Amino acid sequence: xxxxxxxxxxxxxxxxxxxxxxxxxxxxxxxxxxxxxxxxxxxxxxxxxxxxxxxxxxxxxxxxxxxxxxxxxxxxxxxxxxxxxxxxxxxxxxxxxxxxxxxxxxxxxxxxxxx
Amino acid sequence: xxxxxxxxxxxxxxxxxxxxxxxxxxxxxxxxxxxxxxxxxxxxxxxxxxxxxxxxxxxxxxxxxxxxxxxxxxxxxxxxxxxxxxxxxxxxxxxxxxxxxxxxxxxxxxxxxxx
Numbered sequence: 001x002x003x004x005x006x007x008x009x010x011x012x013x014x015x016x017x018x019x020x021x022x023x024x025x026x027x028x029x030x031x032x033x034x035x036x037x038x039x040x041x042x043x044x045x046x047x048x049x050x051x052x053x054x055x056x057x058x059x060x061x062x063x064x065x066x067x068x069x070x071x072x073x074x075x076x077x078x079x080x081x082x083x084x085x086x087x088x089x090x091x092x093x094x095x096x097x098x099x100x101x102x103x104x105x106x107x108x109x110x111x112x113x114x115x
Numbered sequence: 116x117x118x119x120x121x122x123x124x125x126x127x128x129x130x131x132x133x134x135x136x137x138x139x140x141x142x143x144x145x146x147x148x149x150x151x152x153x154x155x156x157x158x159x160x161x162x163x164x165x166x167x168x169x170x171x172x173x174x175x176x177x178x179x180x181x182x183x184x185x186x187x188x189x190x191x192x193x194x195x196x197x198x199x200x201x202x203x204x205x206x207x208x209x210x211x212x213x214x215x216x217x218x219x220x221x222x223x224x225x226x227x228x229x230x
Contacts, residue, residue, distance in 0.1 A: 044208075102163060103160065108157050
């Protein structure tokens with residue numbers, strides 16, 4: 001079965017520091033990869049996605065992620081965080097198999113930015 | 116573009132009661148998805164529609180759950196004989212329905228509390 005593991009449930013960082021949120025997946029077939037952000041009492045908003053091509057993907061709000069096929073990872077990074085980045089971040093995969101459309105999500109990482 | 120809307124935003128009910136949630140997708144989006152998110156977890160796929168056809172259902176969707184999209188526009192999710200374990204955030208998403216590379220856009224969710 002396919003799965004997504006976010007290795008850190010909580011990540012506290014200071015404002016203007018760099019951050020990396022880790023995501024690993026397992027799948028026997030090709031996947032598309034996504035990072036979503038969820039602010040309190042809101043739905044999920046797409047940060048970025050990897051479908052094909054360059055393994056370094058840039059998204060909104062200064063975030064980027066790198067797809068590493070050999071390590072089955074898709075870690076999210078930002079060089080300098082802001083208080084407004086405080087939120088829950090979810091990694092997700094779509095399995096490219098038999099037309100499946102569902103997303104499989106990780107457990108989420110709560111990013112807390114301290115002043 | 117008004118985004119995906121969901122009603123109600125919050126619902127408190129007593130165990131054993133029936134509840135119904137509504138989702139209005141982005142205009143002209145052919146695909147509509149339902150996910151469930153419990154506290155501290157990532158969203159889990161429940162079901163998905165292509166126009167009015169329900170094409171995929173998760174094993175999480177027990178017999179007490181039923182989803183409809185009668186005219187290929189809005190969708191309803193009904194839970195019969197609610198149980199305390201049904202307490203969760205129910206998220207709806209939509210996408211254009213033009214392939215597997217597209218983004219799913221999420222609504223704000225309906226938070227259900229079963230007492």
